[in-house]
Amino acid sequence: MTSYIGRFAPSPSGPLHFGSLVAALGSYFQAKSNQGTWLVRIEDLDPPREMPGAADLILRTLEAYQLEWDGEVVYQSQRHHLYQQQIDAWIASGQAYFCQCTRKEIKQHGGYYLGTCRDKKLTGENLMATRLRMTEPVYEFVDQKHGLLSIPKALADEDFIIKRRDGLFAYNLAVVLDDIDQGVTEIVRGADLIEPTGRQISLYKMLGKQTISYLHLPLAMGENGQKLSKQNHAPAIDNLNPKPALLEAMHFLGFKFEQDIASASIAEIIAWGVKNWQINQLPNTTEITPRFSNRPW
Incomplete structure (x- = not known):
């Protein structure tokens, strides 16, 4: 069997927000629950849209949420x-x-x-x-x-x-050539990328490569009906107090946990998430508006 290789590939157009945390967690839990490798790739293809320092800030945010990547970070600007x-x-x-x-x-x-x-x-x-x-x-x-x-x-x-x-x-x-080069076996990302998936599978076929698996997570939507994104000015998640956003994002991904988990350390919560992750817990819808104020955390 081929070893599982997953990845999280944010663009440095701004800091991570709640929607990108959901994508990071989903890809991380899927990789680690399959005893696999989790890669991080910075997709800095579009300099006019990039925010100075955003790439480093994204990596520091992943560290604050104790999402530890494997290997070296790859930058598309170097490829x-x-x-x-x-x-x-x-x-x-x-x-x-x-x-x-x-x-x-x-x-x-x-x-x-x-x-x-x-x-x-x-x-x-x-x-x-x-x-x-x-x-x-x-x-x-x-x-x-x-x-x-x-x-x-x-x-x-x-x-x-x-x-x-x-x-x-x-x-x-760029994304297909990089995924092939890095040996990625499954892509876990937001449902806003469902349509581009067809083109990307076409590229695999035209390159004579075996296609891979895809798992699209529900999109976090704002009260205005727009997806939470950097383009729509979604607020950055808190690096200094990561637990509330972490628990909310896990709840968004279908986790049900008792108060002992909610009061655990970040590392313990992440480890519990890896152990208990299942694809069938994910909501069936592709869009959800999170309710941040109704949780005990």
């Missing part, structure tokens, strides 16, 4: 040459091509790219995106909690961007 190497190979084979279509133009045609530049044989990538010719569309996949999930056909069939017109590498490409 650009690997992404470009794969793109160059696809360009040479005709699997990828340059595209000059703008977002406005694509929106005018229904919001999905229709392959306008696929056979134009454009050269030179200045002010052009690089797209991957879709030859392995994925219309559905099995999620470890939610079962068979469908991907919209128009999305699955689309030749998607692997390098943006501003020169930045696309998330879908």
Whole structure:
């Protein structure tokens, strides 16, 4: 049997908030309950969106919550040459091509790219995106909690961007190449990434690699109906007093615990979580609004 390798891969666009703590805990408990390895990767692909010092702050937060990662932290900003190497190979084979279509133009045609530049044989990538010719569309996949999930056909069939017109590498490409390189066997993350999962499985197939398992956790939603995210200005979790957020996040993930667990140390709570974690305890819904004020902690 292949050893379990999981990962938590935050972007350094701000400090960790409650939603990202849920993702970190879910991936950690799933890895450790399978006697596996838990990796941390900083997905610093988009410098304009990054907050100075956020990467270090994220690592300090994981330490405060006693989520100990295995091995060295990987930074995507140090792996650009690997992404470009794969793109160059696809360009040479005709699997990828340059595209000059703008977002406005694509929106005018229904919001999905229709392959306008696929056979134009454009050269030179200045002010052009690089797209991957879709030859392995994925219309559905099995999620470890939610079962068979469908991907919209128009999305699955689309030749998607692997390098943006501003020169930045696309998330879908980088994350798959990194997961393959690090030997990740299962991805545990928020339900907001269900749709990109289809494209990522397509990339595994196009690269000739065995696909992996996926488990999507419920999203923490704010009272305004938006997911808790850095983009929506979700507040940072407290590094100095981690227990309330830790217990609330575990409750969100379906744990039921007595007062003796709630009064234990952080290390004891984490160890108890690893021992008692089960996928079937997760809520069946993909979105939940947490109620922070109604708990005894």
